[in-house]
Amino acid sequence: MFRCEKCKKIVPPKEKSFLLVVEKRPKIYHINIVKTIIKRRPGKGRKKKKIYIIKKATGWEIKKEIRVCKECWEKERRSNEVI
Numbered sequence: 901m902f903r904c905e906k907c908k909k910i911v912p913p914k915e916k917s918f919l920l921v922v923e924k925r926p927k928i929y930h931i932n933i934v935k936t937i938i939k940r941r942p943g944k945g946r947k948k949k950k951i952y953i954i955k956k957a958t959g960w961e962i963k964k965e966i967r968v969c970k971e972c973w974e975k976e977r978r979s980n981e982v983i
């Protein structure tokens with residue numbers, strides 16, 4: 901049994917609880933990629949070259965999440981779909 905943090909209703913023990921993300925912040929991830937390039941040069945054989953690439957990717961980091969009842973969770977999901 902728990903209390904829904906959104907509507908403050910007591911949820912019966914049989915009901916499942918849902919985690920709802922209420923706050924998130926942008927996060928920049930750094931991805932390191934090592935690429936190996938093989939150059940074929942006639943008469944001189946092959947030459948391997950390693951290239952290091954640092955890629956920046958933006959994502960979201962969860963800052964705060966609350967425990968909500970199924971009703972609130974579905975409501976929130978529906979409102980997110982509209983946007």
Ligand SMILES: [Zn+2]
Pocket residue numbers: 904905906907908909968969970971972973
């Ligand atoms: Zn609720």
